[in-house]
Amino acid sequence: MPEALTSAAALGAQNLLAPAILFFVLGLFGGFAKSDLSLPASTSRTLSLFLMLCIGFKGGVEAAEAGLSEGFVRAGIAGLLLSLTWPLVAYPVLRRLGGLERASAAATAAAFGSVSVVTYAAGSDFLAAHGVVFSGYMTAVLAIMEAPAILTALIIARRAAEGSGAGHGMGSILREVFLGGPALMLVGSFLIGLTTGERGMARLDIFVNPLFQGALCLFLLDMGLAAARSLTDAGRPPARVLALGIALPLAGACAGYVASRLAGLAPGDSALLILLAASASYIAAPAAMRTALPEARPGVYLGLALGVAFPFNLILGLPLYALAAGAL
Template identity: 30%
Template sequence: MDVIADIAATLIAQFQKPTLAFLMGGMLLAALGSKLEVPAPIYKFIVLLLLLKVGLGAGISVRSADAVSLAIPALCAVAVGVLIVVFGGKILSMWQGISRSDAMATAGLFGAVSASTLAAGMAMLDAEGIYYEGFIGALYPFMDVAALVTAIFLARMSEARADAVNIQGGTATLSSGDGFSGGGFSGGSGFDFGMAKGIITDTMKSPAISALLLGIGIGLLARPEAIYESFYEPLFRGLLSILMLIMGMEAWSRLSELKKVAHAYLIYALAAPILHGLLGFGFGMIAHHLTGFSAGGVVLLALMAASSSDISGPPTMRAALPEANPSAYIGASTGLGTPVAILSIPMFIALADWLIGF
């Protein structure tokens, strides 16, 4: 009972923090029909500054990080991103009325990472004085790219397999080879390295990943500590509060889009962030036992797994899977997945405190 009481107290205390308060405030304003709007250029500018801040901090920390201490969490991030897409896509495609492309696009967004959610988690840990590795931001691209590439490949493979099936007289036969002729897949391996390169290149060029990698590169190769501490660090929490307000309003407005699609998306969007976060937490525990990965690092890895991409993912999916329904995968991820992930931060903090201790 004492453990349950401690966890409940932690949850209540965290919900009183500015990060969650602004998120719920934005949802309340939208629910009440408020006409408050934040111009899109301001939103993009805030996201850019937050991504540069996270990237710079990660790059500065990577300079002094042990290779093994960084490599194992990075591999865990890749594994989590791939597993979320594989199992998420399979579960969604089992529901009647959900196409394979819609399932993979949705799973891809839920497997990718939300920069704003990660920033919110960092702010909450900082407010509590909880230590986490500075290189955490460098794990973002590993999970994000792994999830997006996996989702697009599985969707393309499914499409290629369907194209290779010739229905004659009520029987289905596969063309020669292993079932992946045409559709951009090469040879007998079913894997087109040219397409893989294109997907990775396009993902790296996306606004979120580009800004993050730029920050990491400058932090790693230059000496930006002065501007990081005098400009980016002081602005971080204030800008994050505005971003949470915007996301709260956006999340509420996106909920209406879920009415247009199968109820399976509603169930998935509510359950997936928690389940994915627990998967990430499990891999974080593996890294903790192997390398001494901090409890705060475990929380943030879990949060990256719980989050769903709201910046790099949607345009990537729109370009790579134009046949997928944006109302389904964006409505599920932004409308419900993002607020559920952010609201779950106190749960992961309490879990880490119980299993590892701060």
């Protein structure tokens, strides 16, 4: 155990020197220092869509090469079950240990039950940099895990909104979850990559491969700025709630580890499933919760997902989860 922790610490220090991570740290510094450094909202959205296009398309091409395998089915079922059930674990923890009101606890449970596409992008880049092989179909598993947790949390959200007059129709919420720009781009790009295969990759290679790292650096710079601001706003969560921003990813990683072992996944795929289980959504889930629970506090669910869980997973989680999966 001490040797594993030492290895994780060494890999974490090495991971800090990756350009994408350093740009995230630069964004954190700029946000805490109250610098006027910023990216226009339209640029940030464009970068987000570009990253999802790259991730989805490349995953689709790789999945087309592999075909519909037993490994994909096992990984997909494991991811689906993790996403469906994790809000049921997170919600009572946030209520009892965090002392959150019902609305904010439900919204935060949705965020931690869903997944972060950018964390997945950083994780796949980290594994590739260390020569770890993983399956292209894990991008499809990512897409599978995004919505179920939100739907589970919406059941909790409806209970939280009872009598408040703040409830919204399920149709508008489902539209936000499934037809929101980022989700549609991810799934659509995967299907296009799956359909066109290597022929499509030959045409888009320059667009989705060499440009990916630069776009990721710019996006993580913006995420660093947003994370710092979410922790310096007046509505930031108290210390005991912030601590759950680390405890929940670690608990999710443990659940992901068990699920990956039961599914018999290869080390690279196992590392990504663990990372997905540990990640928290700061795009799809907050967008849905703004519609379902307008009374929930964004400073809580965004502060925990973006300000605590995201940097923790990015800097320390990646090497720790890869070691746990036996990928390194």
